[in-house]
Amino acid sequence: MYSxxxxxxxxxxxxxxxxxxxxxxxxxxSEFQTVDVVETKGHGRMLLNDGLVMVTERDEFVYHDMIxxxxxxxxxxxxxxxxxxxxDGGTAREVLRxxxxxKCTMVEIDGLVCEACMEFIPQTAEVLKGHDKxxxxxxxxxxxxxxxxxxxxxxxxxxxxxxxxxxxxxxxEFYGNVKKCLADNGIVVSQGESPFFNGDIQKSMxxxxxxAFEKTFIYNFSNLSYPGGLWSFTxxxxxLDPLKDFDESRVEKSGLDFQYYNTGIHKAAFMLPxxxxxxxxxxxxxx
Ligand code: AG3
Numbered sequence: 001m002y003s004x005x006x007x008x009x010x011x012x013x014x015x016x017x018x019x020x021x022x023x024x025x026x027x028x029x030s031e032f033q034t035v036d037v038v039e040t041k042g043h044g045r046m047l048l049n050d051g052l053v054m055v056t057e058r059d060e061f062v063y064h065d066m067i068x069x070x071x072x073x074x075x076x077x078x079x080x081x082x083x084x085x086x087x088d089g090g091t092a093r094e095v096l097r098x099x100x101x102x103k104c105t106m107v108e109i110d111g112l113v114c115e116a117c118m119e120f121i122p123q124t125a126e127v128l129k130g131h132d133k134x135x136x137x138x139x140x141x142x143x144x145x146x147x148x149x150x151x152x153x154x155x156x157x158x159x160x161x162x163x164x165x166x167x168x169x170x171x172x173e174f175y176g177n178v179k180k181c182l183a184d185n186g187i188v189v190s191q192g193e194s195p196f197f198n199g200d201i202q203k204s205m206x207x208x209x210x211x212a213f214e215k216t217f218i219y220n221f222s223n224l225s226y227p228g229g230l231w232s233f234t235x236x237x238x239x240l241d242p243l244k245d246f247d248e249s250r251v252e253k254s255g256l257d258f259q260y261y262n263t264g265i266h267k268a269a270f271m272l273p274x275x276x277x278x279x280x281x282x283x284x285x286x287x
Contacts, residue, residue, distance in 0.1 A: 006040060009053050011227045013197065017053070025120045028155045030112040032165040037120040043225065044123050047088055049113065049160050059224040064124070066131045066221045066269065067233055067260035068094035071154050071187040072101075073251055073266065074242050078153040079103070082181070084141035084169065085191075086158030087113030096133055096158070097168065097256055100154050101122035104134050104154075108130060109165050111138040135266040142168045147175035153183050157190035162201060170205055181237075185242055192218055192232035195276040202276075210234040217242055217267035217286050218276070221260070232276075243270055243287065 008016040013280035020041040027036045036048045044057025079102045081095050087108040095104045159166040193201045209216045213236040222229045248263040
């Protein structure tokens with residue numbers, strides 16, 4: 001009975017998700033947050049930041065497919081990609097599967113997240129150990145977009161919830177700078193929280209994006225590890241439309257094999273439940 005260790009991500013609405021833990025592999029406190037990697041019974045290895053589930057081996061493919069392949073297949077020729085956050089490496093791993101990508105810069109604020117994942121979650125973090133197209137920077141993404149003069153075809157904001165170190169990644173100054181360093185045909189995709197629990201955050205994010213960009217969308221996916229299962233990404237651009245400019249034939253031609261992403265899921269992800277559409281009315285161009 002005493003060896004029966006469970007962890008729980010508690011949600012403020014009085015709900016939690018519990019996982020049986022077989023082994024604690026890593027547990028440290030960085031200057032930003034606590035970083036834990038545990039071996040769970042049913043979800044494989046799991047990364048938690050401040051007790052919130054970030055990644056599990058069992059279902060990380062869902063999130064990483066959808067944050068990456070949706071924009072990379074909408075943009076006709078993405079060569080230079082920026083990832084803000086994404087310390088577990090899963091997003092960079094998927095970006096770098098596209099042979100047309102010449103460079104992927106990743107800016108993660110917390111080196112301990114990369115350290116923990118490189119040691120204990122190689123499934124996502126192997127790529128961080130060295131890839132000729134990856135430029136890994138341990139630093140502040142907010143500062144990076146403020147200071148860089150480089151232009152990116154795609155910017156992916158792979159952040160935690162808007163508390164702690166990720167909070168500025170949801171604000172207008174940040175997106176003003178993102179806009180500045182996007183190439184003309186650029187796309188920015190960001191972690192967009194839960195339609196069920198975070199309607200208010202989604203609304204404020206979409207307001208910020210809608211003020212800065214001509215086109216703004218939100219798209220959903222469902223996974224096993226985030227509160228409620230249904231989760232979202234935002235999509236913004238000054239031209240490209242994620243459905244009208246999606247050339248489906250490129251997916252097959254790419255020869256890439258996916259566990260979650262396919263052309264049907266790409267299109268379906270932009271079809272929203274009514275309550276979400278109503279909440280974001282006037283701020284998104286989803287059909
Ligand atoms: N990014 C975190 C998504 C939000 C999770 N929220 C939560 N569990 N309350 C995941 C990083 C994957 N590369």
